[in-house]
């Protein structure tokens with residue numbers, strides 16, 4: 001394991017090679033990478049007694065697998081799991097893990113979640129699976145936030161890997177917002193459509209998702225200002241932009257390596 005620090009556009013990052021005991025299995029390289037990232041992060045940051053926010057998505061499924069094993073073999077005792085989506089809650093219940101919510105545990109030690117893209121400044125796009133609002137609430141309740149991701153999510157600038165920012169909106173506001181967001185911010189917007197239901201995707205909170213396809217190659221874009229403008233817009237519940245909250249990202253690569261990229265600004 002080694003550690004280096006270097007500045008990247010004013011962001012201080014420490015890169016650590018990490019090892020993981022994730023069991024080898026016959027699976028596609030991308031799945032293996034998701035599993036390695038999840039296990040490596042769990043091994044380092046989940047301990048007995050931990051109050052843990054559990055994110056959503058296909059990478060988090062491997063985290064739940066890791067938690068289940070640790071809980072069953074007694075290595076992880078007295079953990080509390082607060083899910084960020086309906087599906088994650090089901091996975092936790094099926095795994096026999098202790099499930100709670102923010103009513104009972106309004107403060108968490110750690111939140112671990114996947115992402116659709118993470119840029120060089122630790123800014124994330126999330127919500128590819130329409131779970132962003134509860135994810136951000138749970139993340140905000142946690143002292144530390146760790147992202148687990150495969151190599152396809154590792155980018156320099158947002159948009160290099162994922163084409164849009166998902167935005168959760170109240171249904172009556174969706175049609176005006178489809179017009180007003182591009183007018184204010186450029187790009188284009190689409191109401192996300194369901195695949196096995198007529199009509200739009202409905203989130204766990206009963207809302208719709210607008211995918212804002214922002215213009216690429218805009219230099220010096222101020223994502224924080226964009227987030228603030230969008231969050232102040234009536235009808236917008238939350239965006240999939242996660243800014244300034246990541247403690248570290250665990251990126252797993254196709255060659256089997258895992259890197260923990262630590263946000264030195266948060267340490």
Ligand SMILES: O=C[C@H](O)[C@H](O)[C@H](O)COP(=O)(O)O
Pocket residue numbers: 055056057058059060113114115116126127128129130131132135
């Ligand atoms: O809405 C979904 C969440 O934000 C996920 O964490 C994100 O889409 C990454 O999911 P996956 O691990 O399946 O790529």
